[in-house]
Amino acid sequence: TGTTALFFAAQGGFVDVVNLLIEHGSVVDSCSI
Secondary structure: OOOOHHHHHHHOOOHHHHHHHHHOOOOOOOOOO
16 A cells, blocks of 8 residues: 555654654655555
8 A cells, every 4th residue: 555664653653663764764755645
């Protein structure tokens, strides 16, 4: 579906996981429709 781990972490409020994913190169500007 194009939904990323970053999206699920952010949606669930897992700030530490979001930061970890971003620090390790997660794409923050991807879009899924």
